Amino acid sequence: MKHITVVTPCYNEEENVEGIHEEVRRIFASIPTVTYDHLFIDNCSTDSTVSKLRAIAANDESVSVIVNARNFGHIRSPMHGLLQARGDAVILLVADFQDPPELIVTFVEKWLAGAPIVVGVKPEAKESAVFFALRRAYYRMVTRIANVRLIQNFTGFGLYDRKVIEILRKIDDPYPYFRGLICEIGFEVVQIPYVQPRRKRGISKNNFYTLFDIAMLGITSHSKVPLRLATIAGFAMGTLSLLVSIAYLILKLLFWNKFTFGSAPLLIGLFFFASVQLFFTGLLGEYVGAILTYVMKRPLVIERERIGGVIPAAEERDVPQWERQGEAN
Numbered sequence: 001m002k003h004i005t006v007v008t009p010c011y012n013e014e015e016n017v018e019g020i021h022e023e024v025r026r027i028f029a030s031i032p033t034v035t036y037d038h039l040f041i042d043n044c045s046t047d048s049t050v051s052k053l054r055a056i057a058a059n060d061e062s063v064s065v066i067v068n069a070r071n072f073g074h075i076r077s078p079m080h081g082l083l084q085a086r087g088d089a090v091i092l093l094v095a096d097f098q099d100p101p102e103l104i105v106t107f108v109e110k111w112l113a114g115a116p117i118v119v120g121v122k123p124e125a126k127e128s129a130v131f132f133a134l135r136r137a138y139y140r141m142v143t144r145i146a147n148v149r150l151i152q153n154f155t156g157f158g159l160y161d162r163k164v165i166e167i168l169r170k171i172d173d174p175y176p177y178f179r180g181l182i183c184e185i186g187f188e189v190v191q192i193p194y195v196q197p198r199r200k201r202g203i204s205k206n207n208f209y210t211l212f213d214i215a216m217l218g219i220t221s222h223s224k225v226p227l228r229l230a231t232i233a234g235f236a237m238g239t240l241s242l243l244v245s246i247a248y249l250i251l252k253l254l255f256w257n258k259f260t261f262g263s264a265p266l267l268i269g270l271f272f273f274a275s276v277q278l279f280f281t282g283l284l285g286e287y288v289g290a291i292l293t294y295v296m297k298r299p300l301v302i303e304r305e306r307i308g309g310v311i312p313a314a315e316e317r318d319v320p321q322w323e324r325q326g327e328a329n
Helices: 017-029 049-059 073-084 105-111 129-145 164-172 178-185 206-221 225-254 263-295 323-329
Strands: 002-010 033-040 063-068 090-092 117-123 154-161 189-194 303-308
Touching: 002 017, 002 073, 002 105, 017 033, 017 105, 033 049, 033 073, 049 063, 049 303, 049 323, 063 073, 073 090, 073 164, 073 178, 073 206, 090 105, 090 164, 105 117, 105 154, 105 189, 117 178, 129 206, 154 164, 154 178, 164 178, 206 263, 225 263
Parallel strands: 002 033, 002 090, 033 063, 117 189
Antiparallel strands: 063 303, 090 154, 117 154
């Protein structure tokens, strides 16, 4: 039978890890056509999440846990978990129940029917109307400027065939925008819509910085349009400034005693152009920072320990199954 690995990233989710484990086990008990294992990757939680995961792994041989040496962020840790999964397909499922686990049944059905990628998209969400509107506006903006067709309202929740995971492994991006990489690969993507519920227990670990980080990563990873806009805007504003200067010179020459320049236009122009320069300098800095991160090639995470025996042993870490078979032959 086909085997599936469920990867659940978590950080300070002591109120949810037991519930998500039970729900996943219940769902796969209703799918007799596949086997599964459940891999949790903990991003150095400061609450009792790890101790609860340790107890779960001790009582359920299908559960394994990776504990990071420190908090490596919400981008690197999930990707590392995906690359460590051993299944014929991998399902990425967060621990907070905002991605409905019951969609796993549909994901598996579509995958067994031949779809290499099956993802959940959330055209609706039970959250602040203003916040959701901002999310949708961002997705639309990024989709329009990206050099590939991105999936709107997609957070990473979905099922990915083993060949997709191996391609992601070869890409070897140290700070990957996972949602965009899935589209870069070019395989057919089956989209399953759902309404995202409110978080039932605990609080979200996302803040303004983490949301801004992933928003800028999505732009810098898949579009050069902002850089081109900066060039066009600089040319346009330079031309406009020249025309205004010429107009002021002509008016001054024609009406020398009556026309006064005043300090207001100088101050307004100074602050306007300074703010535009700061904006585009910051934008350029985002691209330079992305290049620096890629060039440094640091590992996605450093592991502190592995709990459970389902995931590969230490000597097999980060080595694809097909590569290990090649070495054996």
